[in-house]
Amino acid sequence: MTTIDANELVLNGITYVPKNQYQAATKSLDGLEYKIIRTYSAGVFAGYLESRNGKEAVVRQARRIFYWEGAASLSQLAIDGTSKPDKCKFPCEVDKVELTEVIEILTVTEKAKKSIQGVKVWTA
Numbered sequence: 356m357t358t359i360d361a362n363e364l365v366l367n368g369i370t371y372v373p374k375n376q377y378q379a380a381t382k383s384l385d386g387l388e389y390k391i392i393r394t395y396s397a398g399v400f401a402g403y404l405e406s407r408n409g410k411e412a413v414v415r416q417a418r419r420i421f422y423w424e425g426a427a428s429l430s431q432l433a434i435d436g437t438s439k440p441d442k443c444k445f446p447c448e449v450d451k452v453e454l455t456e457v458i459e460i461l462t463v464t465e466k467a468k469k470s471i472q473g474v475k476v477w478t479a
Contacts, residue, residue, distance in 0.1 A: 384415060389463045391420065391433045395456035399429060401463065401471045402448070410457050417452045418445045421477065433461040436470020444477040 387403035392412055394400075402417030425439030426432035437443055463471070 387415065389468045390414075391429055391459075391461040391463055392454060392457055393429060393459040393461075394454050395458050397454060397456070400452060400454065401445075401468075402452070404460065405451075407457070407460070410455060412454045412457045412460070414452050414454060415450065416448050418448045418471065420445060420471075429459070429461060432471070433463045433467055435464075436467040437474065440470065440474045443474045445471070445474045446478070447476045 384403045387405055389402065390404045392400045392402075392404070392414060399420040400414055400417045401420055402414040405413040405415050407413075420429075420432070420443075422444035423432060423437055424442035425437035426435060
């Protein structure tokens with residue numbers, strides 16, 4: 356079935372949006388640093404730190420670091436990435452997440468960023 360409205364097209368169950376609409380919804384990442392952010396109860400995320408106010412942070416293009424192997428700690432993951440990407444469970448990226456109770460923010464090297472972003476999306 357195909358449906359069309361001014362903002363999207365649905366074809367065979369897949370929704371398509373105009374390229375210019377998608378780009379407008381995605382914030383530019385110019386100048387934002389890629390970080391690993393650990394929270395008190397929501398877990399760990401990797402992404403571009405947009406803002407931080409006390410224990411609250413906004414992260415763009417964020418992936419939850421649900422489970423990892425190939426790094427002894429988050430500190431090593433931030434420096435070296437993972438040596439076992441096939442064993443990691445990193446779900447899909449979300450455009451934006453607002454985190455509360457942030458307890459740790461780690462700077463991520465370019466090597467580690469490529470490693471984290473290279474992990475296949477985990478689905479249940």
